[in-house]
Amino acid sequence: MNDHSTTAGLSEQGMRVQLRVNGERVDREVLVRQHLVDFLREDLGLTGSHLGCEHGVCGACSVLLDGELVRGCLTLAVQAQGKQVQTIEGLSDSGELAVLQQAFLEHNAMQCGFCTPGMLLTALSLMKEDSEPSRETIRAYISGNYCRCTGYQAIVDAIETAISRSKAQGALS
């Protein structure tokens, strides 16, 4: 059996974090070992970010940390100290995902929906980086997001549609 006497102290150690989550101020005591996605889900009740693999492969827990796409299961809650966290809930309410969500709906680019929040946030991140990605680029960009239900094709179609629509809207405004 392992000797836990030395590690038990650290694993129970807490720390106060102050951050903004979807624009709201959050001030909490968290365990230093707690992951960001667990903090969002368990402490804040933001259950839209999902836990699929807990080691950074499936992408279902993706959130934005100061605008950067991160894995909520590989980021500690304390790493969000002083930062802005955006989740599927906030980005839906703000309308930032609306074009992508509409395209996903039209293309049926989801089935069970478990991967969808992470997929949408990843697509949003691509949209900000590249206004004219090829299908190969889209496929490569979402390669860190696991979907067991679709054949990925509808997702690629939806992202392609959303990016071209958003570009057209940008050109009009």
Added chain:
Amino acid sequence: MNARSELPVQTSDQSKLQNGYIGQSIPRSGAKRLLQGRGTYLDDIRLPRLAHVAFFRSPHAHARIKSLTLDNARKQAGVIAVFNGQDVAAFCSAWVGVLGHLKGIKSAAQHAVAVDRVCWQGEAVAAVIAESRRQAEDALDFIEAEWELLPVVTDMRDALAGHSVIHPELGDNICFHRELKTEGFEAAWASADVVVEKTYRFGRHTGVCNEPRAILADYNPAEHSLTVYHATQAPNMMQDIFSRHLNIPESNIRVICKDVGGSFGIKVHVYPDEMATAALSVMLRRPVKFQADRAESFVTDIHAREHEATVRLACKRDGQIVAFDLEDLTAIGPYSVYPRTSGIEGNQVVNLTGGPYRHLQYRAKLDVVFTNKNVTCQYRAVGHPIAVALTEGIVDEAARSLDMDPAEFRRINLIADDQYPYSFPSGIKFEKLSHHQCLDRLLALMDYEGLRKQQAALREQGVYRGIGLAAMIEVTNPSPAFYGVGGARISAQDGATIRLDPAGMIQVLVSVTEQGQGTEAVFAQIAATAVGVSIDKVRVMTGDTAVTPYGGGTWASRGAGIGGEAVLQAGKALRSNMLDVAAAILQLDKASLDVRHNAVISKLSGELKLEISELGRIAYFRPDTLPMGFQSELTVTRHYTPREYGFTFTNGMQASLVEVDIDTGFVKLLKHWCVEDCGTVINPMLVDEQIRGGIVQGIGGAMLEECLYTDDGQLLNGSMADYLVPMSAEMPDIVVDHVQTPTRSSELGAKGAGEAGTAGAPAAIMNAINDALAPLGANLSTQPFTPERVLQALGKVA
């Protein structure tokens, strides 16, 4: 190569007029909450006094529990209780996974938590219940176990030989044995000109649902009732099982299935840790949740496949197939899974091998054996990927040996489209299939001739491309012959209740569940069409045994075909009842009225007579204005059971185009095509992507996925970093098209579509790889087709 969907979405104004919403690619309204992260998966549910369970699992594949010390774990922070197998067994009886119609099948009694002995690595040995999952997991480290290691059987041939028997009380390691031979087999075999033979091996793989298994059981001691929130495909089956094994009346058990993050057959079985969770809730008289993590999913979610099969095909010089001969050996882990058994996959391989072809002679032998690995059971396409690969692999070998084009060889042998109904030598019956239409459509769609020319030209440049074809048949809409006749309390019928609400909305309650495939969306389309309302007026609810009619749920590609027919009939009955009310209000002949576009209209003139909301208002709030003695019936229930055929078979044809790098062994999937016939297509957009998803799942098994075990039964790759699943970059674009041969056994005419992609994809890919490597004399027959195996086939590595 990487283009947008090449076929237009199949909507036409004509179908809109004739069939309402059936056949239209309408987006799923229920998807909106999932797109905003506002679904309710099991782990999203919060209840007061919720306790969390974590399981202490066996590190050994086969061992006797000499001692188990739980005291230190009980002292840890947040721990509510710690129980061993005997504690749980007092509240949850053991089970044996056998079925009466699988003659001779046997298995051993299995407990929710191991008692005395463990039979695979990952089997639950103790349960720690704490205020949080974190605290429960932390406490696991304080459980002390002493083990007496027992002999481990991991190889199927060792298991068959039976030198070491896993369950001594069973006498040997054979779970199920089946032999079949048509009369006149030997004489027919002797008449053949050519015999080809090959042995194929299929790796063990697993479902890897994005949402791992989960259950939350909430026992109410005041009522002796149990509410179970469960990520499941079969709520009524689980209600029955909780009732019988926890000794609670069935009517006191409510199973609720909210959003489910993918199932694929993984979530249709009885899992010991889930049964334990339900028992723990009773024991602790409070809600208890078990949410599997990824590591325990790999060692406890059912695995599937792991077959080694030798298939022989005898044919005439002109290519006519005379007979198939099959020997299949498959290993299922230490227990046959309850209640569907682990004999079904092998049984399906026997039933289906050779299925698309019109030979009359068949011999088959199947052995299903126990091993000390995780259990295997029904996973998407159950047996089909094996049977199709065996059939289509050996068909290609036969064509090659006769120097015939594989498409032509298939054309000669496929059962003719006008030969139905047809009885296959294994005993299965086909109502009506369309192999030749599918083959013709596929070859045209992919430009088969053009690809062959391109392939030949590229070979000159040292580029090895291959084209693989695979014909398939698929079991869908199963009748009671699948489980019910064998004694399993699994409903073959499903029901739908439809209610008109006062404001003119239609509420639909169906016993088939939603696992994400869009069941509720197609039910809304059918209901709107049947009643005569616009789809925005329809709400569908599934997955609650206290609310919906009784039924089987979602498995074996049965949701649309069986549940959909129940919805159609209920909708038609409601429409008729609404017209009774309208006739009474309007004092007109019912036969002169119809319901269209949310209103009662005159059939003759199309004139609007009464809005449905007005009909609802009068029926519910002013029935005093209706004739004395008239009672409106605006809630109706209808059920549907497929009876005429054991299964409603579907068929289809897939093709794969690959390029093999003969230096690295990497196979690039350039493109994939599928033409399939699931009868009436209710929503082409949903069906097409479900088929694509199925194909990608088949690609996973063929190219990437394998549960690797050491000789002593340790799973080597129990994480998503080590167990590879298909990700988007490596997947090809997939062209899907349909031939529609509606089943005549229902008015809707829908057959299943959920498993076709997975059934045929591995065979098409295998044939494409072997076609690419044929000029080099290399050939692969062991899945998954890893770069290492490609290089081995090429003789480049040992």
